[in-house]
Amino acid sequence: MNDHTATGPPAGLNPTDPEQDxxxxxxxxxxxxxxxxxxxxxxxxxxxxxxxxxxxxxxxxxxxxxxxxxxxxxxxxxxxxxxxxxxxxxxxxxxxxxxxxxxxxxLPDPLSGWGIGRMLLTAVILVGYLLLWNVLQFWLITFAACVALTALYGGRGWRPLLVFPAIVTALLHFLFVVALRVNL
Amino acid sequence: MIQIAASPVTDGIMTVLQVDTLLYIGLGILVGMLVGAFPGVTATMAVALASGFTLTLEPIQGLAVLLTIYVAAQFGDRVPAILINTPGTPASISTTFDGYPLALKGQAGLALTTSAFGSAFGMLFGILILAVAAVPLSEFARQFGPPEMFALVVFGLTMMVGVSSGRVLKGLAAGAFGLLLATVGRDPITGDARFTLNVLELNGGVPFIPVIIGFFGVAEVLNQILTRRRHLHHVKPVTQLGQWMPGRKLMQRLFKPMGIGAVTGSVVGLVPAVGGDIAGIIAWDNARKVSKHPEEFGKGSLEGLTAGDTSSTATLGGSVTTTMALGVPGDSVMAVMIGSMMIWGIQPGPSLFSSRPDLVSSLVTIMLIATILTLGLSLLRMRGMVKLLELPSHYLWVIILIFCMVGTYSINNSVFDVFMMMIFGAVGLFMLRFGFPAGPAVLGLILGPLAEANLRRALITDGWASVFTSPIALVLLAISVAALVVPPLRVQLKRRKAVGAGADQAKVSS
Structure with missing residues (x-):
């Protein structure tokens, strides 16, 4: 596979323009x-x-x-x-x-100031998540990290900020702790 | 009671037909279809992520999950290509040419089903190539000594660099970077420590699964986070599916473009590192040249759609063949898969099929079952798939990032691995932003020890003469040089022609 890791239309193509060849x-x-x-x-x-x-x-x-x-x-x-x-x-x-x-x-896609801030905050949250791994319960910090990341990326309301993190945490707990018996 | 004579072929098939392996195939299909359907999540990324938590499985079960994700992603990625004009993975670029125009004409349903039939046809053709060519190719490659093995690694690396269009120098630099990463740890001949920086964990080398997850998972998501605008206009999918199943007459008409696609894809797939995206575009162009209605191509032609889709999936068989028989990954997904296989103790290469003769039939069976089940799933009229395309990307980012972290940790229960993954995520982001392709770097990391050990052995035996007096090594090196030199020269020639044509036009108009 050609190594285009990013998908989507190439530079200069507008996916919403049906007239473009x-x-x-x-x-x-x-x-x-x-x-x-x-x-x-x-x-x-x-x-x-x-x-x-x-x-x-x-x-x-x-x-x-x-x-x-x-x-x-x-x-x-x-x-x-x-x-x-x-x-x-x-x-x-x-x-x-x-x-x-x-x-x-x-040429790469242009950066946005909002994007740079969001990426830096993502790095802070992920490093914090990793450092707390062996300190707090896995499900608790995973839930907190999911809430923080979802809020950072624009999720608002109880479904993105409560239900979605709960589902991800439950899924990870089942897959890694219960099924694969990873020591988390 | 029917007695089945034990043979490697039946052994390989029976291993796959175990209930738990079939369940893992089902899991792989679900994950692969979803991965393909979400633009921005590539098959490479999904396989890299899955490799984190399949390492604890039995090798055949793990291979079943990874291969099935790859197969199913080739079907799922057609859905966004047709409904929102955005390829789910690069392999479905050619699907957008006619798929989206068909959807705009109210024929989205027909586009989805004919695309699925074409993809299944291509996949079966590719599997046939795997079944027929894998063992003879590996037997031929078993004659290779150190010079030929070194040339083979150079060949694989340069093919991957060569297809990184317009980025040959950066591709070469990325390949050299990967080869350098592979030198960290113990020397393969003397056992001396190199570049370990007194870090105990680095004595065993740079762990490649965290590197792969960093390059293909974290780096890609971070790049999307960096570049996605705050108030992005979300492309609404086409929701009117119209007619669903194609009639017999239509299927008969599509047999020719499917044949063109299958042959094109199989040939392209056997060339290491050239994958579905290129094969799809070549087959689409070939089908247009021989079509009775070339004017319809690009404006909603079912012939164009099926030719491209058949071709891009037909590459998969060839790609698995070269990976297993030569140890040179057919594409970046297979490069990631080699990493997992090495941890399971399966070393792809010329001697693989003589030490594990049952493996060919296991691979063929996994891919056959995955193709048939995924085709069945693709033919179900699922409104839910359309809904999925409206899912905001921030959900995906969270899932991928958290899975990258936990998946990497689960490989060795090691926080060091997670730090390595994060470091290489940052390195991968730099590479992505500045145009260095990650594929050659991963390939260099995986094939580095093989390249170094074989080159040093060859040089110790008879100096550079041992490399340059071997006809096989010479042919492989000549193709490698051609793969690097010819594409930039062609671009240069085209550019000169365009400049010349522009000057002529300017003269005429003045």
Whole structure:
């Protein structure tokens, strides 16, 4: 499977517009048009820099691998080879994606301020949920985490905030604690 | 009393026909249909999540759940594609071309049932490929030594990178990142510690199920949370289903596009890492070229709909075949499944079918039962399925996130695994936002030890000459290079042609 982890129509397609020729858009995509404005080029520097930085980091760490056995092509050989590959791929990314531009189809969906706040709060709730795992009863913290997350994502009223978390908690308790006997 | 001679084939079938395994198949069908029907939940995500709590099951039962989810998702994903013009999973992209126009014409019911018949036909064709090709392919691959095995891993990785259209460099970087993750832990030849950062848990390597759940579950949901607008206009599904079952004449007319779809999908499916989405689009285009009514394609053609759907499901048999026989995942779902199989002690690869000869018939039986039952379920006129499409996405986000956490913990009762899952969720989100495909990274993580051990063995024996004097290794490496180089060159040529055509038009108009 092609690794489009996100589903839904590709960039430029409107699912509510029946007049749009979706088939043509897929077979002859507009993705071949390059975006060359400065903001997008600068953004493309980030993945290139991370790729090169990771390669350099691994090169440094690979120097510290100590082997008790003297063998040809020892433990640092393969990581060093991969680290150099990463550096080469990063440099090529600068040449291709930064200097030339990036395909329109490869641009991500735009972020929203509301979305960033919601994601940060999600992280806080999930970390709190994990830290309380061995402190409070599993069903209690699962119910509380479900209520908090549902409220955060816009659920209002007794059904989303009480019934839905209760069902999820009961289902998890039955599946993991009763059926699979996980020590929760 | 009829005596059934014991053989690997009957053994494999009988293992699946146990009551508990059949119940797990039923569970997989329900989960798979639901997963397919919800846009935003991919089959890869569902299989990654399910792998968390199937590890405690017997291998065949666990495989039954995972494979059935995969099969049923191929049917369920057609529902939103037809009713709200949004593919449930990428495999149903081609369904939207004609499915939604048919629904707008009041023929949603007919679109849903013919799509289900096409999907079942494609699935059965794919299963036939699995039954016939799996053992010969694995016997051929058993001749492979270290150089060929290394080339095979490179081949699998580059095929997955090559189909990440327009992202070849980032795909290669993601693959190298996955291979690097696989080096954490003990060296496969000397046993020395590498990159463990004095963390005891990392001595056994980076645990791949938490990584997979992080990449395909948490990262995807976080991306949806980041990008979904506060007051999103919810697409209303088409509710008028109209005529339901197709007549005999119509089915006869659809046999040709189904045949085109089945052949296209089977061929595409045998190429590692190329999946249903691409196969569906290719078959849709092939069917349009030979149709008596090409003008109807894209505007509500049942031929176009069935050709695409048959093709996208026919890939599944080929995908399972290459995964089991070569150990190279046919697609990202199979990459996730390999992770689970390795924990169960099943090592997909050339020697799998000689050590477990019953497994082919077990896999074929699971997929056959799943296909027939899912087809039956798809033909029921279910109004509830339409209602499900109106469910707000926040319910799904909560369920997926909580299941990711608890499912990961349940693998080893380890909080460390859950932290790893969260870290790789964040890494996966970065990759998603900056265009690094997760598939090659997961594949690199899973195949890394195989690639490293075989390359080092080959080099120690005879240097690089051992790789470059093996005809099989050379062919595999040549195809790998072609898979990486040819698509960008074609895009470049197209772009130049388009620029040339634009310049000509400008001259004419001036």
């Amino acid at each position: 979706h088939a043509e858009a897929h077979i002859h995509p507009a993705s071949e048009v390059l975006v060359t404005d400065r903001a997008h080029r600068l953004r493309e520097l980030v993945p290139a820099a991370v790729t090169i930085g990771l390669g350099v980091l691994v090169l440094v760490l690979a120097q510290g691998i100590r082997s008790g056995v003297r063998v040809e092509l020892g433990p640092p050989f393969w990581p060093t080879m991969l680290a150099w590959s990463l550096i080469v791929f990063g440099v090529l990314q600068v040449g291709v994606n930064v200097l030339r531009g990036v395909s329109r189809a490869n």
